[in-house]
Amino acid sequence: MLKKQFSKYFFFLIYLLFLFVVLISRFYGISIRPMHCDEANQAYKTGILLEKGIYKYDPHEHHGPLLYYSTLPVFYFCKVTHFKDTTETMFRSIPVFFSLLLFLSILTLKKYIGNPAFLVSSLLLAVSHAFFFYSRYYVHEIAFVLFSSIFIFSLWSYINQQNILSIIVAGVSLSLAFATKETTLIVLFATSLSVIITFFYLFKTSQFVGTYSILTIYPVTLWKTYKYISLFFISFFIPWLLLFSSFFKNPQGLLDFFRAYQTYLFRACGEGSSGIHDKPWWYYLQILTYFNKTVGPIWSEGFIILLCCIGIMSSLYLIIQIFIQKKCSEKERKLSALYIFLFFSFFITFLIFSLIPYKTPWNILFPLLGMIIFAGIGFQFLWQKFHRIWARIILLIFLTVGTYHLSNQTYQGNFIYYADISNPYVYAHTSSSLVKMIDRIYQLSDILSKNNKEIIVFVIDPTNDYWPIPWYLRKIDKKGFWSKTPSDIDTVPFWIVSPELSHEFEKVINGKPYMKEVYTIRPGVFRYLYIEQSLWDKFIENQCAQKK
């Protein structure tokens, strides 16, 4: 008894250590990757919430309110009250925090799927390139995966035990998932289908364990069902009401929650500007299995896919065995029902995501979590099948090699190719060249400040394609964003001009000397930086002096 308790504590100690390593690794070099347009845009909106306390749910863009509100505690903790004082680390610490909670959510599955499956799933989640990459990315995806998975796991817990806590957690997590991303509707649809299939399976197999009720341990009563359904809706409703109404400051947000689905339905079909994100149905499979562009490495999370296939096959094997033998233990029946429930919840979502023309690489995370869980189940199947020491040593070597391969890719993707187009998860990403342009402006601003001159930056683009420049210019008070060249150019030392407007701009400056440099803001998207010539000459003078 004492030995069992000791091993339990030891296990949790090791697990805590593992989580600590995960946390440190996810924070390491968190700010080296330039801010993506979406990250910058969301940071800007959070900045408005921080400074003015204003947030209004937009049914057309930017997804739900949760990400913005959940970032506020970081600012309180760091004692930051102005947007200009915020940093990449502050914003990105939120997805890191959510990614850590994701590990804990899998912990709730441990008692159902078994220790080896849980441990391998946790390990693969820690080293998966996609998960590592987007755990440090200020977009909604990790929070969406977290709350959607908590919803699924707590729903399973409810099916099993019918306790109040499970149903409350399911309601709250579904509400938070909706407050994160509208695509939760797809997860809800997939999970509902999955529940129906799982109940059908439980009904079909109830005779095999000698009982005619669907759930043998906790029989369903009508009164209890009503009570739980009411609890589920109440726990869903409260966070939904608070978040979408911006804590009662914007009741319109509650209506906009429903209106948003009109927008996202069009977007999913590839209407409007979202057409540029249309991709073939096999896009997600491609980035997970084999991706090689330009000079970069060959990217693949094939090890997870391989183990996942073994996991699915082993689940199928168990179910077929039950139907052939027409006999099974209650434990086997529940385990096979869990496999069915998880499989349909995650893979119907994957199927829908693949069939929708609108695709972005971060959408793969939720189905990938399902694959990781099945990979754990697959490894557990092999572990239980092969008892001999040498066979288990081979299995451990196999796991080590696979983990090394994934870790190496994660390292390369996050610390070398973090903004490189060859990385499958770098999508329309801000190029490091833009950071160099901003550095140049700040370098030259020092010279202006020393000479008591105003720092003014004007950005001109005919299509208002400015992001993520507003984020990078947050420390500069005087800046303007224009779709046409303004006529008053006398006092502006810095101009960021899109190539389409450079001829018009050069006509307006009418021969006034400017140094012109080119920078890439995203692959294939260029911006000219015009710097007042006298300022540039001073800068070069300083640079020459530095060399001497």
Next chain:
Amino acid sequence: MNYTHKMYYVFSLIGIFVFCLLASPTIFSDDTPPAGKTELKLELPEPFFGGTPIDYYSPNLEEEDYKDRPPYYVPEGVTLVSKDKPVTSSVPPTRGQLKQITDGDKDYGKKSVVELPSGLQWVQIELDKEYTIYAIVVWHFHEGKRVYKDFIVTVGNDPEFKDGGKQVYNNDYDNSAGLGIGKDKEFIENNKGRLIGIDEGVKGKYVRLYSNGNSYNDMNHYIEVEVYGK
């Protein structure tokens, strides 16, 4: 001689004059190398046909030249001295092996590329002894059009270049690499490589080449480097 005949002779003479004028560079050009010198013969790899036109501008960018490179003459006895010589770098390559930089394979294919991570990085060739170097030819990644930034080449006898060495090429127009402002041009990569001619020759055992990303991404690439000396 009637008017028609006169006009015939006048236009004939003008025609001959114009022809001579146009042909004069060919007629009077001297293909023979200067005394004691010989033409540097280079084996060029296949050019890459494809990709998209480069949409890059720099105040320091050289206009693209599609013509053959004019012959470059080096003193007699100058040979390729860098073939299969050891190569070191500022950081380990993220793709390929450093020895590929001097292995003679100049193909644009991915298998021939050595990639170094982002930021200012260098590769260094160690010759077997001190040579007087007259030409260095560099092929960065030439599958598609790219411009490599802060491209600086130095020659010296100190493996750590503590004395800075002798710069034979520098296109860092704003001293962002911190090695001084260079007056040389940025250029678009192609199969011809970049020939850095050193007419008066420079003595050294080590050749170090810097770069700081390229117009396509932040990585640094090398296909081949050839050092000619005696």
